[in-house]
Amino acid sequence: MRIVITTFLLAMAGLSSVASAANYTLWINGRGGGGVVGDYTSFTYWGPASTAAGVNKKAVNWDGYNSIASENGKIRDALDCFCTGNNWCYVATHSAGDLMMGYTLANYGGSTRMKKNAVSNSSGQCGNSDGTTQVGWNIKWVRAASGAGGGSELSDAGSWAMSEPLVKDLKTSTARAMYNHNDTRNVWFYMYAGAKGTFYSGILPGQDDEAVAYHSSGGVAGSGGQALCNPSDWFCNDLTLGTAANEGGSVKWAYHSVSFRDDAEAYNHYANGNWQGIISVVRTAVVNNAT
Template structure:
């Protein structure tokens, strides 16, 4: 009888402890590609856009692939699927974006960041969709922060001047006037975007104002507000206003969008735009942050 009472007491303790301590949260690191795409859509372990999939790229890394050619609106459902899968319920996400992936993430947050999202089980099917986990819905997603390397939230003058094929829907979206008017860039639902701006330049730099990585000028990569791009540079350039670090206004008075902060400015002018399928360019700097802080 004494043994039975002891057993029942242990069972009651276990049930009470389970009720007091819900399932532990799992953190995920989501990587959202830019123009051209490359990874298999729906396969969160397909890393061909970025480089070797075996490297450390943050805790429980997932590659959120979209085609990198179609319009932001038409492809945004793929990003919402991933956020629903891994960033609801008890789970939280760190997010890294590159190039048009920044425009994509900004669009998704501005338009859906406060919407009702069903809590999912973080077990995707072949299409990258997860089943409901129970517990109903929540408002928006559990996102710790967003990192943006060579962000295109402000668009690129290369699209304005037809440096890429104009029949591509994404090219239409990344024109500076279109990208800046596409959604409310200040509406991040209190989620911070930390910007990484490269400045190595490239063949198309003569079309880009101020410092640039060969595709994105500092006005876009730095998350600068306004209806059009402006010329911003590194401090050693005497003939151009400085892009400031953090959230401070830039030299000359231009400001960043709300919840946008410049984490890295390429003062040495060595980091370019492209990943080269080897985690290269400005993405390599962002990768270091994900490795060290996405845990």
């Protein structure tokens, strides 16, 4: 009888361990910030927190002002909290959030992490779960709305306040040299490129969404930005879907694939406090795929 009870208790413990596994959806903001740092329920940057945005959604807030390096610990805290142990994460980024996530994986994705319990304090840090460690994080994929991993010419031209440390990081030459963009730790980055530009978009080469050009939002490799467009533009090489080389021969970074190209030029850069612009396209994709 004692053996039966012991076996039953061990089985129940195993079930408890399996039951504790969960999937989370992390949303990483870009320039400007707005959400309360450390509060994973604060979706001010994006829109109403009540809006569907993937399973167990969490807002990974950073100030959107200081440098990528100085703010990166907040991203690592969130990944430690929700993407270790038995838990897995889907990640959605916007603009400079793409630069932040790429930097995190390239520089810290091979580091040893303590497994955490997904219960955070006011600083956004979680307690250890069982005292064991793992290498890197459990991430299913990243979906980038108007990814700024390749920087923006608005930063190059001084169209944004040049006193901001983040704006210096967003210069095209700086962003592209900041880390090895090909080193994603085998995590796929699915890119969503908006094309509803405006009158000052002449600063940005090719198609753009008012803030980021296709060369960046399409995850295109190289030392500098280049003009890439929709197929309807005869005077500019096409940004291709998927991982294929672009018209003219330029290629994407490893593990980067264009999931959406704004052929109708319908989506700009901005959330407008209501999950709008190119963010709306990513949100729909996340709702359909982050379960």
